[in-house]
Amino acid sequence: MVTAADVKALREKTGLPLMDCKRALTEANGDAEAAVQLLRERGAKLNRDRADRVTEFGRFGLYFNQDPGAGAIVELKCESAPVTANEDFIALADGLAQQLATGPGADNADELLSQPSPTAPGSTLREQKDALFNRIREVFNVGRICRIDGPCAAYLHPGSTVHGVLLEGTGPDASKLRDICMHVAALSPDCLTVDDLDQETVENERKILREAALAEGKPENIVDKMVEGRIRNFYAERVLMEQPFVKSEKESVGKFAKSNGIEVKRFVHWILGED
Numbered sequence: 001m002v003t004a005a006d007v008k009a010l011r012e013k014t015g016l017p018l019m020d021c022k023r024a025l026t027e028a029n030g031d032a033e034a035a036v037q038l039l040r041e042r043g044a045k046l047n048r049d050r051a052d053r054v055t056e057f058g059r060f061g062l063y064f065n066q067d068p069g070a071g072a073i074v075e076l077k078c079e080s081a082p083v084t085a086n087e088d089f090i091a092l093a094d095g096l097a098q099q100l101a102t103g104p105g106a107d108n109a110d111e112l113l114s115q116p117s118p119t120a121p122g123s124t125l126r127e128q129k130d131a132l133f134n135r136i137r138e139v140f141n142v143g144r145i146c147r148i149d150g151p152c153a154a155y156l157h158p159g160s161t162v163h164g165v166l167l168e169g170t171g172p173d174a175s176k177l178r179d180i181c182m183h184v185a186a187l188s189p190d191c192l193t194v195d196d197l198d199q200e201t202v203e204n205e206r207k208i209l210r211e212a213a214l215a216e217g218k219p220e221n222i223v224d225k226m227v228e229g230r231i232r233n234f235y236a237e238r239v240l241m242e243q244p245f246v247k248s249e250k251e252s253v254g255k256f257a258k259s260n261g262i263e264v265k266r267f268v269h270w271i272l273g274e275d
Helices: 004-014 018-027 032-049 081-085 087-102 109-113 125-136 174-187 199-215 220-238 253-259
Strands: 057-066 069-078 141-148 152-156 163-170 248-252 263-271
Touching: 004 018, 004 032, 004 125, 018 032, 032 125, 057 081, 057 087, 057 152, 057 163, 069 087, 069 152, 069 163, 069 263, 081 087, 087 109, 087 125, 087 141, 109 125, 109 141, 141 163, 141 263, 152 174, 163 174, 174 253, 174 263, 199 220, 248 253
Parallel strands: none
Antiparallel strands: 057 069, 069 141, 152 163, 163 263
């Protein structure tokens, strides 16, 4: 016989509706473990049936440290905006990033989901994800993943899940590294240094600037100097180390980094849903 206490205990263990728990216990003749397995199997089937649903919301899981150096960013998507603030959803996103950074690594989401969860001991990340689906009944998809083997800083704007920044770099003041991450989220640079720019794009910009200067009637002998001056504005729009620093526009990010003993090696800036 299934008692109310049995149903309550299964409800507390799984987080699923009371009627679902009661039906599972009844079918399992009161065996709680068998009932849990039934609920998992039903949840997995429902998940497969809903797999084609659109997941246009979500958040980034971030994990980083300076010593020992490691960092990871993982994109976790869901169906609706309210779920992005769910504590268990946040724990899953953070667990994915932590395991990616501190575990053996993974080439894709499927490999990562097969690994143990740091935020749900005793479960794999896939089991944690499936259990969350069973409780919330929304489809979750793991999108892009990236691991950096080196000292890292990161930034996720408070109250927003749209931008995620992971930066490989070192410096004596972690807060200043975070400030550069915040700058990346705000101004979306294309690359780290001028050398990282596509040279064909740069030469095309030089050509446009040269033609514009000639059209202004400037003497041929000073046009090249004008172009070199104006190309710096082009760099300042696209290159992180050349951009005016958001917290002090009197200096570039590069000068801010140098004056604070910061070395930036690379950064990852993702906007949710973009490839």
